[in-house]
Amino acid sequence: MTETNQRTAVGAPADEKTLPPQYTPAEVEAPLYERWVSAGYFEADESSDKPPYAIVIPPPNVTGSLHLGHAFEHTLIDSLTRRKRMQGYEALWQPGMDHAGIATQNVVERELAKEGKSRHDLGREAFVERVWKWKAESGGQISGQMRRLGDGVAWSRERFTMDEGLSQAVQTIFKRLYDDELIYRAERIINWCPRCLTAISDIEVEYQDDEGELVSIRYGEGETAIVVATTRAETMLGDTAVAVHPDDERYRHLVGTEIELPLTGRRIPVVADAHVDPEFGTGAVKVTPAHDPNDFEIGRRHDLPSLAVLDEHGVITAHGPFLGLDRFEARSAIVAALRVDGRIVAEKRPYVHSVGHCSRCKTTIEPRLSMQWWVRTGPLAEAASKAVRDGEVAIHPKEMESRYFAWVDNLHDWCISRQLWWGHRIPVWYGPDGEMVCVGPGEEPPSGEGWHQETDVLDTWFSSGLWPFSTMGWPKETPSLEKFYPNAVLVTGYDILFFWVVRMMMFGLYAMDGTPPFRTVALHGMVRDQFGKKMSKSFGNAVNPLDWMDAYGSDAVRFTLARGANPGVDVPIGEDWVQGSRNFCNKIWNATRFALMNGATVEGPLPEAAELSPTDRWILSRLQATVAEVDALYEDYQFAKLSDALFHFAWDEVFDWYVELSKTTLNEGGAAADATRRVLGEVLDVTLRLLHPVVPFVTEALWTHLTGRESIVIAEWPTDSGFRDAAAEQEIAVLQQVVTEVRRFRSDQGLKPGQKVPARLALEGTPLAAHEPALRSLTRLQPEGHHGTAFAATASLPVAGAVVELDLSGAIDVAAERKRLQKDLDAAEKELKQTTAKLGNEGFLAKAPEPVVEKIRARRAAAESDIARITAQLAGLPQA
RNA sequence: GGGCACGUAGCUCAGGGGUAGAGCGCUGCCCUUACAAGGCAGAUGUCGGCGGUUCGAAACCGUCCGUGCCCA
Numbered sequence: 001m002t003e004t005n006q007r008t009a010v011g012a013p014a015d016e017k018t019l020p021p022q023y024t025p026a027e028v029e030a031p032l033y034e035r036w037v038s039a040g041y042f043e044a045d046e047s048s049d050k051p052p053y054a055i056v057i058p059p060p061n062v063t064g065s066l067h068l069g070h071a072f073e074h075t076l077i078d079s080l081t082r083r084k085r086m087q088g089y090e091a092l093w094q095p096g097m098d099h100a101g102i103a104t105q106n107v108v109e110r111e112l113a114k115e116g117k118s119r120h121d122l123g124r125e126a127f128v129e130r131v132w133k134w135k136a137e138s139g140g141q142i143s144g145q146m147r148r149l150g151d152g153v154a155w156s157r158e159r160f161t162m163d164e165g166l167s168q169a170v171q172t173i174f175k176r177l178y179d180d181e182l183i184y185r186a187e188r189i190i191n192w193c194p195r196c197l198t199a200i201s202d203i204e205v206e207y208q209d210d211e212g213e214l215v216s217i218r219y220g221e222g223e224t225a226i227v228v229a230t231t232r233a234e235t236m237l238g239d240t241a242v243a244v245h246p247d248d249e250r251y252r253h254l255v256g257t258e259i260e261l262p263l264t265g266r267r268i269p270v271v272a273d274a275h276v277d278p279e280f281g282t283g284a285v286k287v288t289p290a291h292d293p294n295d296f297e298i299g300r301r302h303d304l305p306s307l308a309v310l311d312e313h314g315v316i317t318a319h320g321p322f323l324g325l326d327r328f329e330a331r332s333a334i335v336a337a338l339r340v341d342g343r344i345v346a347e348k349r350p351y352v353h354s355v356g357h358c359s360r361c362k363t364t365i366e367p368r369l370s371m372q373w374w375v376r377t378g379p380l381a382e383a384a385s386k387a388v389r390d391g392e393v394a395i396h397p398k399e400m401e402s403r404y405f406a407w408v409d410n411l412h413d414w415c416i417s418r419q420l421w422w423g424h425r426i427p428v429w430y431g432p433d434g435e436m437v438c439v440g441p442g443e444e445p446p447s448g449e450g451w452h453q454e455t456d457v458l459d460t461w462f463s464s465g466l467w468p469f470s471t472m473g474w475p476k477e478t479p480s481l482e483k484f485y486p487n488a489v490l491v492t493g494y495d496i497l498f499f500w501v502v503r504m505m506m507f508g509l510y511a512m513d514g515t516p517p518f519r520t521v522a523l524h525g526m527v528r529d530q531f532g533k534k535m536s537k538s539f540g541n542a543v544n545p546l547d548w549m550d551a552y553g554s555d556a557v558r559f560t561l562a563r564g565a566n567p568g569v570d571v572p573i574g575e576d577w578v579q580g581s582r583n584f585c586n587k588i589w590n591a592t593r594f595a596l597m598n599g600a601t602v603e604g605p606l607p608e609a610a611e612l613s614p615t616d617r618w619i620l621s622r623l624q625a626t627v628a629e630v631d632a633l634y635e636d637y638q639f640a641k642l643s644d645a646l647f648h649f650a651w652d653e654v655f656d657w658y659v660e661l662s663k664t665t666l667n668e669g670g671a672a673a674d675a676t677r678r679v680l681g682e683v684l685d686v687t688l689r690l691l692h693p694v695v696p697f698v699t700e701a702l703w704t705h706l707t708g709r710e711s712i713v714i715a716e717w718p719t720d721s722g723f724r725d726a727a728a729e730q731e732i733a734v735l736q737q738v739v740t741e742v743r744r745f746r747s748d749q750g751l752k753p754g755q756k757v758p759a760r761l762a763l764e765g766t767p768l769a770a771h772e773p774a775l776r777s778l779t780r781l782q783p784e785g786h787h788g789t790a791f792a793a794t795a796s797l798p799v800a801g802a803v804v805e806l807d808l809s810g811a812i813d814v815a816a817e818r819k820r821l822q823k824d825l826d827a828a829e830k831e832l833k834q835t836t837a838k839l840g841n842e843g844f845l846a847k848a849p850e851p852v853v854e855k856i857r858a859r860r861a862a863a864e865s866d867i868a869r870i871t872a873q874l875a876g877l878p879q880a
Numbered sequence: 881g882g883g884c885a886c887g888u889a890g891c892u893c894a895g896g897g898g899u900a901g902a903g904c905g906c907u908g909c910c911c912u913u914a915c916a917a918g919g920c921a922g923a924u925g926u927c928g929g930c931g932g933u934u935c936g937a938a939a940c941c942g943u944c945c946g947u948g949c950c951c952a
Contacts, residue, residue, distance in 0.1 A: 021915065207952085354952080402884075403950075410951090495950095530904090532892065532948095552917095563903080564893080569885095570948095572892055576904055583917045594914030640894075644902070659914080740921090746909095747921040753910045780912080831899075838898090843935030852898050852936095859899070 019596065019705065023589035025553025025582075029697045033147050041085070041713045042152040044092035046483040053089035054484035055081055056468050056518075057153065058492045058500055059161065061100040062135060063107050066145035068527040068535065068561075068573065069493065071545040074151050075558040076524060076565060076639055077491045079693035082152055083634055084488075086689065086717035092484050093152060094471050096159035097140055101423040101460045102196050102360045108134050108422070124421050131422050145546060150554050150696045152713070159471045161463040162424070168441050169470035170424045170463050173511055175440035178428075182376045182510075183416075185428075185436070189293040190415050192368035193358040194314035194327075198419040199372055201459060202412060203498050204359045211350035215335055216282070218343050219268075220259030226251065226270065227345050228286040231353055233338070234330040236261065237318040238309035239268055241287040243298050246272035248283050262343045263334065264320070271302045290369040306369055314366050327366065373417035373426060373456065380506035381411040387509060393516045396637055397567040400494055400523050407498050408505075416459045423457030430454065441475075465503035468517035475511075487518040494523045494568055522637045523568050527561070530574025548578050555695035556582035562694045563647065565639035584647060585698045588691070591655045592684055592702040598666050600680040602707050607675045609725065613665065614770070616679040617728035619658040622649065623683050628720040630690050639694075646691055654683055657736065664774040681706065686718045731767045734800050735775065738768065741799040742779040745806075748820045749795075749813050756782045758791055762803040781806070796876070798869055814877055821874050828866040835860035 036042065044054075055077055060070060077093060085091040108131050109119055119127040146153065159166060177183040190199040216229045219242055226242050239261055244251035251270065258267040275298065276285055289299030289306040299306055309318040314327040321337070322330050338344050356365035385408045387393045388401060395401045417426060427439045432450025439445045445453065463470070468487050472480040486508070492500055501521055508517030528534055529541040536542060548557050559581040564571035609617055626649045633642035658680075665676045684706055692699040692712050703712040751757065759781035763769045776782070784791035784807065793805035794812045835856050838844050845853060 019914090022917070023915095399885085406883080406951080528892095530892065534948095566894075569893090574892080574904085577892085579917075580904065583915095586917045587915065590915035590918085592914085597914070644894080648902085655915090656919090743920060744922085750909075752912095753920060754912045834899080838936080841935060844898095845935080847935045848898075855898075 019593040023586045023698055025555065025697060028701045029554055032697055032700050033150060036713055037155060042154050043156055044090055044154045046479040048090045050088055050090035052484050053084040054092040054487040055489055056094040056471060056487055057096065058496065059096050059098040059464055059467055060142045061103055062097045062139040063100050063103045065141045066545055068543055068545050071149055071557060072527050072561045072571060073491060073524065074146065074149055075561045078151050079562060082693035082696065083717055086715060092154055094157055095153035095155065096471060098161040098460055098464045099423065101418055101420050101457060102198065104131060105420050105422040119421060127421050148546065148549055148554060166463060166470045167424055169466050169474055170458065171427050171441045172475040173466060173507065174427055175438055178438040183373060184376060185371065185373050187369060187371045189296040189367050189369050190372050191356065192366045193363050194366050195361050195363040196358060197312055199415055199417060200358060201415050205356040205365050206359045207354045207356050209352050210355040211352055213347060213349040214351035215344060216346040217338055218345050219261060224254055224257060224259055226259060226284045227282045228284050229281040230286055231351060233334045234327055235288040235291045236286060237264060238288045238290050238307040239286045240289060240304045240307055241268050242270050242284055243273045243276050243287050244270065244284045245276045245278040246274055248278045251284060262341060263337055273298050273301060292367055308369060310366060372415050375414040375416055377411045377414055380510055381408050383509045384408050384502055384505035387505060387516045394520045396520055396522045400568050404497055408502050416462050417456040418459055420457050423460065424463060425457050426454040428454040461499060461503050464500060465507040468504050468508055469512060485512065486515050489520040489522050490518045491522045493526060495526065524565055525568060525570035528570050528572045530572055532572045552578050552582035553585060555585050555698050559584060559643060559695050562639045563643040567637055585695060587651060587655060588698060589702065591659055592706060594659060595680045595684055596705060599677045600684060601677055602681040602685050606678060606682055612675055613672060614728040614731045615661045616676060617725040618732040619683055620679060620723055621725040621729055622653055623686055624720050624723045627686065627690065627718045643694055650687055654687060660778060661774050664777050688712065689715055689718050734766065735768055735771050737800050738802055739775060739778045741797060742804055745797055748816050756780050758782045758784050758807040760784045760791060760793060760805040766801045768802055818874065818877055821870050825867065825870045828863045828870060832860060832863035832867060835863060
């Protein structure tokens with residue numbers, strides 16, 4: 001505990017011992033968060049002696065707002081950093097956003113469109129200014145929403161990919177890669193979005209099955225005719241060859257000849273190319289090098305001309321009747337024209353096939369030949385692959401490694417130029433005589449007649465890929481970089497593996513002399529609705545987490561998400577579950593409230609084990625086991641399991657049993673009560689600290705009340721003291737068994753929960769004698785002869801060596817009791833049958849391990865004695 | 881078309897060669913002075929089908945069926 005963490009509660013005054021009977025998150029959360037921030041708990045000091053623990057936020061998009069996916073990811077990251085902070089690490093959770101080139105430009109262009117303007121009306125400079133203005137006014141809503149969630153980020157270090165420093169980083173690495181010939185300019189087929197009017201990279205294309213048409217067209221005449229099939233008839237205007245497989249006997253005689261291309265009158269060659277699949281369709285394909293990536297490759301191999309017939313909007317530019325038609329209009333028009341010519345051999349419609357769409361605007365992608373900038377990924381990807389293969393970077397869960405390798409080992413060159421205005425402009429200048437100069441940071445660009453800068457900007461991912469170190473000041477050698485690089489872990493969704501992870505890996509290893517950007521990649525799944533369906537706005541099942549946070553509190557949303565977080569597996573979430581988590585928070589609240597009302601304390605040392613009751617020793621033993629369990633689960637990123645372990649320990653053990661048992665002790669007073677008050681304080685103190693990373697608000701509110709200290713945020717993370725007491729655990733287990741049995745009897749007998757029943761307890765030979773008051777209290781059993789009347793046992797419950805006799809004033813429901821006992825008897829007989837069968841099996845006795853055989857023997861013995869006992873009980877019941 | 885997951889209670893999911901689990905939902909009783917956002921008790925499964933390995937399979941192997949995702 002630090003010096004400052006004493007006696008000055010952040011919440012209500014420390015001496016305030018009564019809490020309202022309900023937890024009201026709305027009143028607690030915002031003020032607590034503001035106090036945490038102003039106290040500077042989340043800031044990271046690069047000059048500290050503490051070991052570093054750094055996590056970068058996978059930068060959210062500046063146009064975005066908090067959705068459940070963020071809430072999920074942030075809950076996990078926040079839990080990790082809060083725990084490490086409590087463990088005494090210098091924890092840095094780096095916040096910020098990326099500039100989302102296409103998305104942001106789209107947003108601002110839409111705004112302009114409402115004013116009847118286009119970006120071209122403003123011009124580049126004014127448009128970019130306008131985007132900055134938009135960012136200042138409406139961008140980055142997510143930052144405010146992160147505060148609602150309780151994200152413990154170092155706000156003073158917030159970064160934006162378009163900031164001066166990060167822009168320097170972009171220019172620096174561009175220059176280096178360029179000089180190392182890892183960046184080049186080339187004319188290739190790229191994925192073009194005719195709506196966004198820019199190239200996009202392979203991973204920004206989403207494929208989906210669309211209904212189209214497959215049209216078979218006869219090229220050439222008579223003996224030399226060849227039939228080709230296409231889903232994109234309009235591109236035939238740009239065909240410059242027909243290709244067949246070299247071994248295909250059907251066409252061998254035609255290879256090297258020319259045939260006439262319909263509608264155009266052009267003659268195009270028939271070429272033989274091994275990449276043509278002779279099994280598919282007619283085995284002949286039309287070749288349009290300017291509008292198809294495969295055709296482009298064929299064109300290269302055979303020196304074919306590339307004939308572009310579509311412009312940037314997807315409009316036909318080829319002279320003739322189709323000039324000016326949109327690509328889809330042109331498709332029908334051309335098919336119609338071919339039909340008139342008798343060229344159509346077959347038509348299949350609808351023909352379902354996979355079509356690429358722009359991930360931003362869903363427009364059908366147009367493969368387009370154009371001059372672009374590329375990253376040669378070969379050596380970078382190889383290093384990224386090797387780092388994982390060599391164990392320098394661990395991917396968690398490990399099963400996801402194969403996905404990583406499958407991607408990184410087959411990476412194509414990365415198209416990084418975008419025909420946008422918002423983004424990092426490529427630092428290359430072209431000269432009047434075809435010169436090309438790449439300008440590094442601080443260098444003067446060439447000036448003078450005819451020199452101009454490249455107009456394209458860089459892919460947003462190009463700057464996001466630098467995030468793990470550009471945010472720390474790179475390329476300068478800063479103390480932050482020295483202290484915090486490499487980051488400990490990147491927490492992100494498996495769907496982002498290809499976007500961020502691979503890019504960050506490639507750039508980190510390259511820029512930081514082979515040191516990877518992080519040591520672990522912890523992958524989580526996608527948030528889904530309560531039926532396991534993907535959330536989407538169009539499907540109408542998307543949920544705004546802020547609504548749930550308003551209704552149930554941030555902790556409830558966080559706990560629900562954490563509790564569903566099995567590594568790499570999708571997490572479904574529904575409102576009912578958030579409600580359940582809210583109930584849990586309220587339960588914690590009330591248990592602590594009870595403890596405070598009864599003088600629970602954290603002051604002074606814990607009494608020695610010898611001075612504690614078995615009940616106190618039991619809960620302390622369970623507490624320490626839970627500390628160990630939760631700690632281990634954190635190390636393995638098992639958020640679901642650790643949350644569940646805490647839920648069950650807190651509710652099932654502490655609240656349902658320890659608190660209930662403590663009531664008897666506290667009522668009795670004396671030294672035992674003092675000890676219990678201290679143990680109660682201890683158990684809640686530790687449990688709240690264990691829970692804090694996942695449910696920060698309610699734990700802070702309660703812990704400051706309980707301890708009177710400054711803040712749980714800077715409290716120590718609990719460590720396993722090693723205290724265990726197997727005997728006490730066994731003893732309490734027996735007690736629980738007896739209590740449960742009596743309660744079951746009462747319930748089956750239709751006794752009201754509050755109804756007191758006189759009972760005689762025979763506890764000799766069991767460890768329960770000392771627990772008699774608690775046992776009676778939990779089961780509402782009065783001492784015999786309570787009202788001065790004679791005790792007359794009407795029911796007898798033998799359980800675990802103890803016998804409980806109850807006086808029901810002769811009013812026992814014999815049928816109910818018979819039914820209850822019969823059910824037990826059936827279970828015991830089934831058990832006897834199963835175990836006897838096993839023990840009669842020679843193979844089992846010979847081959848099963850001894851402990852297993854022993855266990856089965858014990859089970860059979862238990863079943864036998866149960867049967868004897870229950871049979872006797874049944875016999876003792878009055879005849880119906 | 882290639883690859884990878886996954887089929888366990890009504891729903892959503894853990895588990896994993898030796899007695900089938902959780903949350904929510906459901907049934908009954910109860911406002912027992914921390915909590916009805918609660919308490920107590922209870923019911924519910926041929927662990928997708930079929931074969932195989934094993935003394936023993938929900939788990940391991942094969943195969944089929946179904947679902948989802950990624951890549952082409």
